[in-house]
Amino acid sequence: MIDEVLHPQNLYKAYYKVKSNKGSAGVDGMSVYDLATFKEVKSKELVKSILRRKYIPQAIKGVLIPKEKGKHRLLGVPTVVDRWLQQALSQQLSTKFEFDFEE
Secondary structure (H helix, E strand, O other): OHHHHOOHHHHHHHHHHHHHHOOOOOOOOOOOOOHHHHHHHHHHHHHHHHHOOOOOOOOOEEEEEEOHHHOEEEEEEOOHHHHHHHHHHHHHHHHHHHHHOOO
16 A cells, blocks of 8 residues: 555645645745655655655644634644645545445
């Protein structure tokens, strides 16, 4: 299954999904607009590190979201690269398991 997740076409589709969702930068400060350059320059290196089981996701950035009555909720923001990989995995998992879930 990892070959399907890391297949260039799946990563390409995941990239456009992450880019269209926009979102904030994670702890590394990389925006979704910087992901295109990262993808071109470092995607092969990233895939190799995953296949060697050496990839370690970045820390998650905590952001306080204001709620009613002056309260706040902590929201975790992963890095753009981690969101890209999560999306690639999600796309493959959904094709395998989506139909098994009941209404």
